[in-house]
Each structure stands twice: as structure tokens, then as C-alpha cells.
Amino acid sequence: MIDVVMPQMGESIVEGTLTKWLKKPGERVERDEPLFEISTDKVDTEIPAPSSGVLQEVLVEEGKTVGINTVVGRIAEEGGGAAAQPEAAQPEAAAPPAQQPPAAPPPAAQPAAAPPPAPTQAAPPTQPAAPAPAADEEPQQQGPLSPVVRKIARERNIDLNQVKGTGAGGRITKADVEGYGQPQAQQAAQPQPAAPQAAQPQPQAAAAPPPMPRGEQAKTRLEPMSNMRTKIAEHMIMSQRTSAHVTTVHKVDMTKVARIRARQKEQFQAQYGFGLTFLPFVARAAAEALRQFPIVNGSIEGNSIVYHNEINLGIAVALDGGSGLIVPVIRNADEKNVVGLQRAIVDLAARARSRQLKPDEVAGGTFSITNFGSFGSIFATPVINQPQVAILGVGAIEKVPVVVDDAIAIRSVAHLALTFDHRLIDGALADQFVQKVKEVLEGWTDAIL
Amino acid sequence: MRRFEVRDCGRLAYGQAFALQRELVEQRKRGEIPDQLLFVEHPHVITLGRNGHSENLLASEHVLRSSGIQFEETDRGGDITYHGPGQIVGYPIFDLRDWKRDVTAYVRAIEQAIMDTLFGFGIESRREPGATGVWTDKGKICAIGIHISRWVTSHGFALNHTTDLSYFQYIVPCGLSKPVTSIEALGYTMDRAAIQSALVNELSKQFFVGQTSVCSGLQPAFNMERTI
Numbered sequence: 001m002i003d004v005v006m007p008q009m010g011e012s013i014v015e016g017t018l019t020k021w022l023k024k025p026g027e028r029v030e031r032d033e034p035l036f037e038i039s040t041d042k043v044d045t046e047i048p049a050p051s052s053g054v055l056q057e058v059l060v061e062e063g064k065t066v067g068i069n070t071v072v073g074r075i076a077e078e079g080g081g082a083a084a085q086p087e088a089a090q091p092e093a094a095a096p097p098a099q100q101p102p103a104a105p106p107p108a109a110q111p112a113a114a115p116p117p118a119p120t121q122a123a124p125p126t127q128p129a130a131p132a133p134a135a136d137e138e139p140q141q142q143g144p145l146s147p148v149v150r151k152i153a154r155e156r157n158i159d160l161n162q163v164k165g166t167g168a169g170g171r172i173t174k175a176d177v178e179g180y181g182q183p184q185a186q187q188a189a190q191p192q193p194a195a196p197q198a199a200q201p202q203p204q205a206a207a208a209p210p211p212m213p214r215g216e217q218a219k220t221r222l223e224p225m226s227n228m229r230t231k232i233a234e235h236m237i238m239s240q241r242t243s244a245h246v247t248t249v250h251k252v253d254m255t256k257v258a259r260i261r262a263r264q265k266e267q268f269q270a271q272y273g274f275g276l277t278f279l280p281f282v283a284r285a286a287a288e289a290l291r292q293f294p295i296v297n298g299s300i301e302g303n304s305i306v307y308h309n310e311i312n313l314g315i316a317v318a319l320d321g322g323s324g325l326i327v328p329v330i331r332n333a334d335e336k337n338v339v340g341l342q343r344a345i346v347d348l349a350a351r352a353r354s355r356q357l358k359p360d361e362v363a364g365g366t367f368s369i370t371n372f373g374s375f376g377s378i379f380a381t382p383v384i385n386q387p388q389v390a391i392l393g394v395g396a397i398e399k400v401p402v403v404v405d406d407a408i409a410i411r412s413v414a415h416l417a418l419t420f421d422h423r424l425i426d427g428a429l430a431d432q433f434v435q436k437v438k439e440v441l442e443g444w445t446d447a448i449l
Numbered sequence: 450m451r452r453f454e455v456r457d458c459g460r461l462a463y464g465q466a467f468a469l470q471r472e473l474v475e476q477r478k479r480g481e482i483p484d485q486l487l488f489v490e491h492p493h494v495i496t497l498g499r500n501g502h503s504e505n506l507l508a509s510e511h512v513l514r515s516s517g518i519q520f521e522e523t524d525r526g527g528d529i530t531y532h533g534p535g536q537i538v539g540y541p542i543f544d545l546r547d548w549k550r551d552v553t554a555y556v557r558a559i560e561q562a563i564m565d566t567l568f569g570f571g572i573e574s575r576r577e578p579g580a581t582g583v584w585t586d587k588g589k590i591c592a593i594g595i596h597i598s599r600w601v602t603s604h605g606f607a608l609n610h611t612t613d614l615s616y617f618q619y620i621v622p623c624g625l626s627k628p629v630t631s632i633e634a635l636g637y638t639m640d641r642a643a644i645q646s647a648l649v650n651e652l653s654k655q656f657f658v659g660q661t662s663v664c665s666g667l668q669p670a671f672n673m674e675r676t677i
Contacts, residue, residue, distance in 0.1 A: 009550075009551070009552040009553070009597075010549075010550070010551030010552050010553040010554055010555075011551055011553075011554070012551075012553055013551075013552070013553055017500070019499050019500055020499060034598065037499060037524075039499065039500050039526050040526075040552055040553065041526070041552065041553055041556055041581055042526040042527040042556060042581040042582075042593055042594055042595060043526045043552040043553075043555070043556060043595040043596070043597055044498065044499050044500070044524060044525055044526040044594075044595065044596045044597070045552060045596070045597040045598070046596075046597070046598040046599075048599065224575070226573055226575075227564055227565070227568045227573060227574065227575070228568060228573065231568065326571075352571075355571030355572065355637075356571065356637070357571055358570075358639075358643075359569045359570065359643070359647065
């Protein structure tokens with residue numbers, strides 16, 4: 001007789017639902033012919049027969065959920081092979097169909113040679129391959145214990161009989177023993193929809209540390225990251241790991257730009273329907289400087305420098321409530337004047353915040369600008385937007401007293417911070433680049449709006 | 450898995466698509482073809498999975514017929530669902546022996562690819578514990594139901610693009626009484642072809658070049674930067 005078992009369909013899977021027998025008892029089945037179907041988490045899987053023969057008996061009915069390695073049926077081979085299938089695990093049937101892991105310690109597994117008992121309630125075995133070591137009838141421990149668990153238990157003097165196992169088949173995991181005595185908010189990998197606070201510590205032995213008093217305010221709160229947050233996190237670390245970040249900071253006199261802006265603001269609003277900020281001036285100046293220093297507009301590929309013939313400016317946009325940020329791109333920014341740049345910035349920022357950007361509008365940037373000054377920052381050290389090699393940060397523009405021709409004057413001053421990838425760009429070049437930006441901004445005339 | 454073929458089947462009746470999948474699964478098992486990804490748009494049809502409960506069908510077959518809706522029982526996982534025009538149905542025929550022999554990991558990877566695709570269009574989505582599929586704040590946007598035979602997958606996912614959501618009134622989708630939504634209902638206008646090509650991209654990230662979703666190369670999937 002060949003035992004047919006519930007297969008393990010993946011690492012974290014401890015049970016499966018038998019949905020359909022494709023053969024009836026007494027019917028012949030060929031090896032590898034689909035014998036039954038199981039269902040796990042919206043996946044239906046056909047399971048082939050382990051050998052040819054006649055389906056002798058069906059131990060698990062359709063619709064029942066059983067642990068992996070549970071014998072679900074038996075096939076009688078031709079010639080009446082008597083030997084039991086070696087890997088046929090513990091004969092057990094009908095684990096509780098509920099999704100809860102067994103609350104009580106599961107009865108110890110039977111040795112493979114034992115006669116098959118009548119279907120009793122048993123937990124899924126913890127390990128698919130090796131049969132669990134047979135233990136005493138007393139439910140002393142919950143499945144095999146890993147050396148780490150034993151070690152921690154010994155070190156902390158923890159009675160493992162008091163620890164509730166949350167691993168496969170109620171096995172005690174490292175986290176269980178480490179978290180023992182502490183209020184646990186989380187259940188391990190079980191796919192059950194456990195309400196976080198529902199897990200009460202098991203009844204304690206007198207010597208065990210008392211559970212935390214109830215009603216005390218939780219000190220932390222767990223919340224999964226949004227997809228965007230996960231992506232930002234990945235990208236930041238990837239960037240820090242990729243580039244040799246260096247930031248250089250220059251002071252720029254924005255007085256001329258401020259005057260032009262003050263003079264043109266209202267006319268701008270009336271003529272174009274949007275206001276005039278400092279950002280398009282900086283973008284315009286950066287585009288000029290990028291044209292003069294194309295390497296700052298480049299990227300690295302292997303051991304090659306990629307020079308991009310287009311100047312595509314990424315503009316960092318903060319999304320509402322700190323929910324994230326996105327960097328839409330102004331294509332061919334060097335071909336646009338201040339009006340065109342301002343229009344593009346207003347449009348992209350509005351659509352970024354209403355999540356209406358198209359994928360190609362956030363791709364293909366060759367250089368980025370971040371305007372942290374609008375939040376009051378004097379200067380910051382931005383992280384490079386890979387695979388670019390530099391990012392320009394614009395600090396807050398403030399009126400300050402400065403010395404001009406040995407006299408004190410009031411000027412509008414901003415700090416420009418350029419973070420550059422020192423793999424490709426040396427400090428001298430980075431400073432020449434920022435000097436060029438500064439020169440354009442300080443020498444602005446009305447003619448080039 | 451190194452390579453997969455994408456076939457856009459256009460509008461195709463459920464039964465025909467099912468037959469096509471069966472044929473391709475057999476060919477895939479025999480190693481005659483590489484992995485396949487089919488894109489299909491079904492005419493109105495309600496399908497019931499092997500595990501399905503027919504009580505989740507809220508309309509009689511007569512009502513369905515008079516509304517021009519087919520009803521099919523099928524061998525995928527999951528309960529009852531609706532397919533129709535405006536929905537992007539994807540059927541990956543992948544041999545998981547070349548990837549991971551893990552059905553749960555497979556479903557999670559499909560979900561991840563859908564979420565990453567939506568994210569590329571600015572739509573936040575997530576998983577719901579115990580409810581396979583992809584969810585947004587406004588409801589379920591993508592249903593998943595899979596069949597596996599000898600580790601070759603069939604059936605797949607159904608992403609609501611411009612689906613007429615009123616058709617879901619005939620069923621309790623997947624046996625869950627939660628709302629359904631679509632890309633259009635969330636206020637996004639997008640090209641079907643653009644979504645399909647993004648799906649191809651994200652599925653290949655999940656199944657064909659390892660698990661990393663970090664952007665690299667000259668065309669980063671997303672441009673991100675600190676501050677502001």
C-alpha cells in the first residue's frame with residue numbers, strides 16, 4: 001500500500017484543503033496522473049498519484065483542511081506491495097479545519113511503524129521531511145525545539161512548557177521564546193486574521209514573570225509602510241550605497257531676481273494664470289550651467305561616462321502630509337524660458353499631488369532640483385536621484401545685511417547646495433558649476449525672462 | 450526562468466481562452482514553449498472556482514442570460530468573480546520549477562507586480578490579510594485565482610481598468626462582501642496598452658530577474674530623492 005499525503009506547496013504552508021478527488025475508491029490510477037486537487041490561498045493545484053495502482057481508500061473527504069504530510073488516501077499497488085511508503089509521514093488525519101493553530105500542545109507524532117490509528121485530531125507535523133522524533137505521551141514540549149530556542153530558554157531560565165508556539169504546527173520559535181513574558185502584539189507568520197491585541201499570554205506558572213498590567217498605553221504602534229514609502233526607502237539606500245556623496249554650499253545674491261519677481265508677479269498672474277516663484281529662475285540658471293558642464297548632466301554606466309544630450313530636470317515635489325515625494329521631469333529644460341519653466345513646474349507639481357502623472361513624466365531625468373527653502377531650510381545635503389550624478393538644493397531666500405563696497409546693505413541671499421557624486425565629479429568642477437549658476441542668477445536682467 | 454512570451458489575445462470568450470490556456474499548459478509541460486503571459490479581455494462572464502459557493506451568485510441563470518452574461522464553472526482557485534469589457538485579465542503560464550516551488554510565494558509575487566504597476570501610475574494599493582488580491586482604500590481592484598498542475602500555472606489575475614462595476618452586483622465577489630473598484634473609478638485615465646506594458650515589466654521583475662524592485666540603469670522606474 002502506498003500512502004498518499006497532503007503535499008507541502010510552499011515554505012510557509014502548513015495545511016491545505018482537499019477540494020476534489022479526481023478518482024473514486026476502487027478506480028485505477030496511473031503514476032503521475034492527477035489524483036486529487038487541493039486549494040491553498042486561491043491556488044488550486046492538481047496532485048498527481050505517487051504510483052500506479054488502485055485507489056484503495058480515501059481518508060480525507062472533499063472540503064476538509066488537513067496539515068501537510070497527512071495521509072489522505074492509499075493506493076494498492078499491483079502485486080499487492082506490502083511495504084509502507086518510507087516517507088509516508090505520521091498517519092494522522094483531520095486536523096482542526098479552523099485556521100487557528102492548536103491551542104493545546106499537539107500530541108507527539110507517532111513513529112512511522114506504528115499501526116495507523118483511527119482518525120484522530122492531530123496537528124500538522126512541523127517538518128515535512130524528517131519525521132518528528134517520537135516523544136513521551138506526556139505533552140511536554142511542542143514539537144522539536146531548535147538549539148537556539150533551547151539556548152535562550154536556558155539562559156533566561158524560561159520553562160518552555162509555558163511558552164506558546166506560533167511556528168508551524170505550534171512549534172516554539174526564537175521570537176516566541178524571546179518575546180515570552182512581554183506583551184506580544186504580533187503573531188508570527190500564521191495566516192490567520194488575529195486581532196493584534198487578542199493574544200493573551202498563556203496561563204503562567206507561579207515563578208514566571210507576570211504579564212504586563214493591562215490597560216497600560218502601548219509604547220509603540222506598528223503600521224506597514226505604503227508602497228511608495230518602501231520604494232523611497234529602497235531608493236535612498238541604493239543611492240547612498242552607489243554614489244560618493246559630497247555637498248558643496250554657495251551663497252547667492254538673489255536681490256536682482258527678487259526685484260524682477262516683485263515687479264512681474266502680478267502681471268504674470270494676469271497674463272498666464274499662475275504666479276512667479278524663484279524656482280524657474282534657479283532651473284533656468286542650472287540649465288545654463290549644465291550646458292557648460294555636461295558631465296554634471298551625465299551618469300555612470302559600468303566604467304563609462306554617459307553624456308545625455310538632453311537636459312531633463314527633475315523637480316522634487318513633496319506629497320501632502322509627508323506621505324512621500326515624487327520627482328517629475330521637465331524635458332529639454334534648456335530650451336524653455338522662465339515662463340515655460342514656471343508653467344511646467346506648476347503643472348507637474350499639481351498633477352504629482354493629485355497623483356495624475358504618467359509614468360514617463362517621472363522617468364528619464366538627468367539632473368534634479370529640490371527646493372527645501374520653501375519649507376524654511378537654509379541648506380541641506382540632498383541625496384542624489386539615481387542614476388544621476390548631482391542634485392541642486394535651493395535654500396530659503398532671506399533678506400540679510402551684507403557688506404557691499406565697505407558699506408552695509410540689505411540683500412536677498414540664498415544658499416545653494418549641490419550634492420555631487422565624487423566618483424565622477426571633482427570638487428573644483430562642482431564649485432565651478434555652482435559658480436556658473438550663481439553668475440546667471442546674480443547677473444539676471446529682465447530681458448531673459 | 451529567463452524568457453517569457455507575451456500574447457495579447459484581445460477580446461476572447463472565456464471558454465476559448467480556457468481552451469487556449471489548457472493547450473499552452475500542455476505544451477509548457479512538455480517543454481515545447483517558454484513561459485507565456487496572455488492578456489485577454491472577456492465578454493461579460495461570471496465564473497465560479499472549484500472552491501466556490503454558488504450562493505455567492507446573486508442572480509438566477511435566467512437573469513444572467515437575459516443580461517447577456519455567461520456563467521462558467523472553472524478549475525481555478527478562489528470563489529466567484531466577474532470578468533468583462535474594460536478589465537485587464539492576465540494569464541501567466543509559468544513553470545514554477547524554474548522559479549520557486551511555492552504557491553503562496555507565487556500569489557504574493559503576482560500581487561506585488563500588480564501593486565508596483567499601480568504605483569507606477571500613482572495609485573496606492575495594498576494587500577489585505579487573509580483576502581488574496583490587491584486592494585485600495587476604495588475597494589478591491591484586482592482579483593486573483595490560480596490553477597497549478599505539475600507546477601505549471603494557469604488562470605491568473607483580473608485588474609479592473611474601466612470595468613463597468615455595476616456587473617459585480619450579481620455576485621459576492623470572492624465571497625467577500627467588500628466593494629470593488631477600478632482604475633477609472635479611482636479617477637485615473639490610462640491607456641490599456643500602457644498598463645499592460647507596465648504589467649509585463651513588473652512581472653518580469655518578480656519572476657525573471659530576481660526579487661529586487663530597486664531601479665537601476667538609465668530609466669529608473671521612479672525618481673525619488675530626499676527632502677521636499
